[in-house]
Amino acid sequence: xxxxxxxxxxxxxxxxxxxxLALLSFVLAWLFWQMLDRYITLQGSFxxxxxxPTITQAMWTPFVLMLAKLMMLxxxxxxxxxxxxxxxxxxxxxxxxxxxxxxxxxxxxxxVQLTLLLFVGIELxxxxxxxxxxxxxxxxxVLISLIGLCLYCCWLMSLGMWISSQCQSPATAVLLSLLxxxxxxxxxxxxxNQEYGLxxxxxxxxxxxxxxxxxxxxxxxxxLYFIGGSVIFLRFSALQIKQLRKLW
Amino acid sequence: xxxxQVNLTRSGQKILNDLNLDIPERGVMVLLGAxxxxxxxxxxxxxxxxxxxxxEIILKQARHRxxxxxxxxxxxxxxxxxxxxxxxxxxxxxxxxxxxxxxLDLWQLMPVKQQLTQHxxxxxxxxxxxxxxxxxxxxxxxxxxxxxGMDPEVLKIFKTQVKHWKSTKTIVMAxxxxxxxxxxADWVVVMWQGNIIHSAAYQQELDFYQIYQHAIDQHHKTFVxxxxxxSEN
Numbered sequence: 001x002x003x004x005x006x007x008x009x010x011x012x013x014x015x016x017x018x019x020x021l022a023l024l025s026f027v028l029a030w031l032f033w034q035m036l037d038r039y040i041t042l043q044g045s046f047x048x049x050x051x052x053p054t055i056t057q058a059m060w061t062p063f064v065l066m067l068a069k070l071m072m073l074x075x076x077x078x079x080x081x082x083x084x085x086x087x088x089x090x091x092x093x094x095x096x097x098x099x100x101x102x103x104x105x106x107x108x109x110x111x112v113q114l115t116l117l118l119f120v121g122i123e124l125x126x127x128x129x130x131x132x133x134x135x136x137x138x139x140x141x142v143l144i145s146l147i148g149l150c151l152y153c154c155w156l157m158s159l160g161m162w163i164s165s166q167c168q169s170p171a172t173a174v175l176l177s178l179l180x181x182x183x184x185x186x187x188x189x190x191x192x193n194q195e196y197g198l199x200x201x202x203x204x205x206x207x208x209x210x211x212x213x214x215x216x217x218x219x220x221x222x223x224l225y226f227i228g229g230s231v232i233f234l235r236f237s238a239l240q241i242k243q244l245r246k247l248w
Numbered sequence: 249x250x251x252x253q254v255n256l257t258r259s260g261q262k263i264l265n266d267l268n269l270d271i272p273e274r275g276v277m278v279l280l281g282a283x284x285x286x287x288x289x290x291x292x293x294x295x296x297x298x299x300x301x302x303x304e305i306i307l308k309q310a311r312h313r314x315x316x317x318x319x320x321x322x323x324x325x326x327x328x329x330x331x332x333x334x335x336x337x338x339x340x341x342x343x344x345x346x347x348x349x350x351x352l353d354l355w356q357l358m359p360v361k362q363q364l365t366q367h368x369x370x371x372x373x374x375x376x377x378x379x380x381x382x383x384x385x386x387x388x389x390x391x392x393x394x395x396x397g398m399d400p401e402v403l404k405i406f407k408t409q410v411k412h413w414k415s416t417k418t419i420v421m422a423x424x425x426x427x428x429x430x431x432x433a434d435w436v437v438v439m440w441q442g443n444i445i446h447s448a449a450y451q452q453e454l455d456f457y458q459i460y461q462h463a464i465d466q467h468h469k470t471f472v473x474x475x476x477x478x479s480e481n
Contacts, residue, residue: 001326001333010325090321094338098313099296245299247258248292 003095003108010085011078011112020077021119024070028123031066032130035059055135056142061214063127064145067120068210071153072185076177078116079160082109083237084173092244102241106161106234113157117150124149141216148213151226152206156181158233165240249294249311249388249418254303256289256442263289265442267303271388275434276414278450279422280460285439287422291315291390294420311418312339314386318393320377324366328357328376331365332383339384347383355379355405370397378406388418395425407432426456438463 001009011017039058046052086092095105124146131137160177167173188205202208206229209222249271256264263286271277271294279287292298293305295315314335322331329348336344352358355375360368368376374397381389398406410432413419423429430452438446438460446463454462 001330002337005337006323006326006330006334009330010323013325089324090317091323093292093295093297093315093317094323094335096297097295097315245297248298 003105004111007082007109007112008115011115017078020074024074024119025123027070028063028067032063032127035062054138055131056138059131060127060137060142061145064124064149064214065207065210067123068149068152068207069185071116071120071149072156072178072181074116074119075113075153075156075160076174076181079113079157080164080167080174080177081170082113082161083164083241084167084170087168087244088170092241093248096241096245096248102238103235105241106238109161110157110234113161114154116157117153120149120153138216141214144216144218145214147218148210148222148226151213151223151230152210154230155206155226155233158230158237159184162233162237162240165237165244249308250304250306251293252304252306254293254305255301256293256298257301258289263442264293264300267442267444269437269444269447271418271420272435273308273418274415276410276419276421276429276432277435277437278429278433278456279420279437279439280426280456281422281439284441286442287439288318288392290439291317291392291420291422294388295390311387312385313388313390314339314381314384316377316381316389316391316394318396320373322365322368322373322376324364327362327364328352328368328372329361331376332379335380336383339386341383341385344383347385351379351383354382355402371399371402374398375402378402378409382409382413386417388420389413391419391421391423393423393425394421395423395428403428426460430456440464440467443467 036059039055083092086095096102128137128142159180160173163177163180164170164173167176184205185207186205188202188208188211203225206226209219209225212219212222251267251269251271254264254267254269255262265286267290279290281287289298292315293300295313297315323334326334329352332348332351333344336348341347352361355378357372357375357379360372365373365376378394381391394406395403410419414432414434421429421432430450433450433456436446436448436450436456436459437444440463445467446459450459
């Protein structure tokens with residue numbers, strides 16, 4: 001059993017994770033049903049419009065953005081505890097002994113976080129299957145938004161792990177991660193732009209870049225933002241673990 | 249393994265002060281010292297967990313190290329068997345499954361092998377900690393207070409195993425329970441407030457308590473002597 005397998009078991013043996021996943025699934029199902037109900041009700045009035053919204057615009061994109069918001073809670077929990085838990089239960093030395101590379105440790109922990117994408121995939125697959133029964137989705141937009149959502153989750157996971165490496169208590173790490181996630185999401189909010197004109201700060205928000213993906217734009221700047229940001233946060237986490245050797 | 253002028257400071261307090269130490273390739277080195285002498289920190293430094301501020305740690309060859317900390321800590325969500333497998337894997341042990349089975353048997357952990365480590369009693373935690381030390385197949389075994397709360401049955405196995413290991417491995421052991429480890433020791437090091445005040449091969453003529461007391465007395469005499477001379481000047 002290597003670090004990856006150990007972390008995998010640690011993560012998925014926690015009953016809290018299953019509870020939160022069940023809760024999120026319920027909330028997503030409920031909200032999706034509400035959205036569908038509203039869409040069906042409004043379909044009559046869509047007929048009078050010259051350019052009515054497609055099912056991808058009216059159902060798929062809002063669902064992806066909603067899933068992205070809810071994933072903040074899940075990722076704050078898993079990524080937030082990833083390093084802080086090792087520190088609080090004093091097991092980090094197992095991973096640092098013999099001057100082991102912190103990047104190797106962080107890499108393994110990040111790979112375990114990626115298993116959460118399976119939940120994202122299942123949710124989106126179900127919604128895709130349901131929507132294709134009633135209409136025709138733009139497959140290219142669906143694919144690009146899926147890529148965007150996965151990259152967004154990776155970005156949040158890396159940021160969460162960095163925050164986690166700074167904290168000694170898992171509870172603090174989870175709350176702090178959630179707070180930071182919400183703040184960076186709000187940075188890219190449309191109301192911020194409306195109130196203050198073009199807000200350059202919004203370019204630093206994952207919400208802003210995810211929005212582009214959801215509109216079917218595969219922008220290089222957004223790809224760089226998510227991939228580069230993830231790499232930088234993972235590097236910072238490894239550096240922080242290296243720093244911990246000086247506090248031991 | 250050699251330590252040259254090793255210094256380590258934490259929160260403005262000097263924990264290891266200009267340490268010089270030669271650790272032999274085989275045998276048991278016992279670290280004696282009061283609480284706060286720097287024994288555990290020295291073990292962490294030797295394990296490659298703590299970074300030093302200055303000085304040098306010279307490993308003559310690539311030597312693999314493993315630590316038995318005090319108190320023993322394990323991953324609470326893993327079972328006893330999984331914990332041992334994890335240690336075997338991160339230490340690149342060949343035929344890990346067979347080795348884990350042998351050690352579960354040797355350290356009498358078979359009845360609890362499927363139990364989560366968070367539910368283990370103190371006795372079993374200690375056995376698991378010792379089994380971990382062995383499954384790591386490390387060349388350098390570092391033990392922090394290994395005898396704390398050890399029952400006579402485990403103590404017997406522990407002594408037999410240490411006698412077996414010491415012909416091929418370096419063992420560095422920090423302890424307060426001096427009389428139990430005397431028969432195992434080859435070298436004795438006395439630490440006081442981050443300094444090594446005595447380091448020599450153990451001749452079995454004096455007991456540990458006498459060596460410790462003598463070293464402390466000598467150090468105090470030197471320290472007080474130097475201090476009074478300085479104050480006269």
